[in-house]
């Protein structure tokens with residue numbers, strides 16, 4: 756027996772557009788972000804995928820993405836589980852700063868290390884490892900058991916909470932995850948067996 760896990764990063768947010776570090780701040784989607792979310796819903800609908808369970812973060816941009824996807828899929832009357840465990844990495848003191856301004860101030864390399872290294876946190880914030888320490892226990896307790904029981908589960912979350920999950924699911928090394936980017940509004944679909952074996956299918 757196997758189940759299906761679908762991971763979706765929220766569509767473009769107002770702060771993605773403005774090139775600001777966002778983290779736990781709470782901007783909504785742009786018009787482009789709303790379109791991306793609707794397209795993700797259409798893609799799943801086109802594949803006749805009807806999830807059994809829905810998870811998202813406590814942040815508007817991921818919740819709105821899930822709502823728009825469900826609208827496109829014609830699914831209502833359901834329970835959505837929202838949890839801070841699925842929130843974006845906490846960007847600490849960088850939240851609200853422009854990413855180019857930060858590069859000017861601290862240099863390209865330092866900013867890249869804060870954004871993409873595995874275990875170096877930005878000042879006052881979470882590294883990817885810290886994010887995983889919050890996201891993965893939740894994934895393992897609440898999401899994975901459903902998938903292993905043969906269910907289809909849709910998770911709408913964030914670049915770095917999803918990178919933490921992708922690292923675990925695909926068994927990527929600390930070095931390999933540094934290069935892994937998660938595109939907005941593009942569902943990643945995994946088939947996961949009872950024994951935890953994984954087959955990745957990326958929708959396009």
Ligand SMILES: O=C(O)[C@H](O)COP(=O)(O)O
Pocket residue numbers: 775776777778843846870913914915
């Ligand atoms: O929180 C943010 O600023 C973005 O959603 C993700 O940022 P990143 O591309 O720096 O990881």
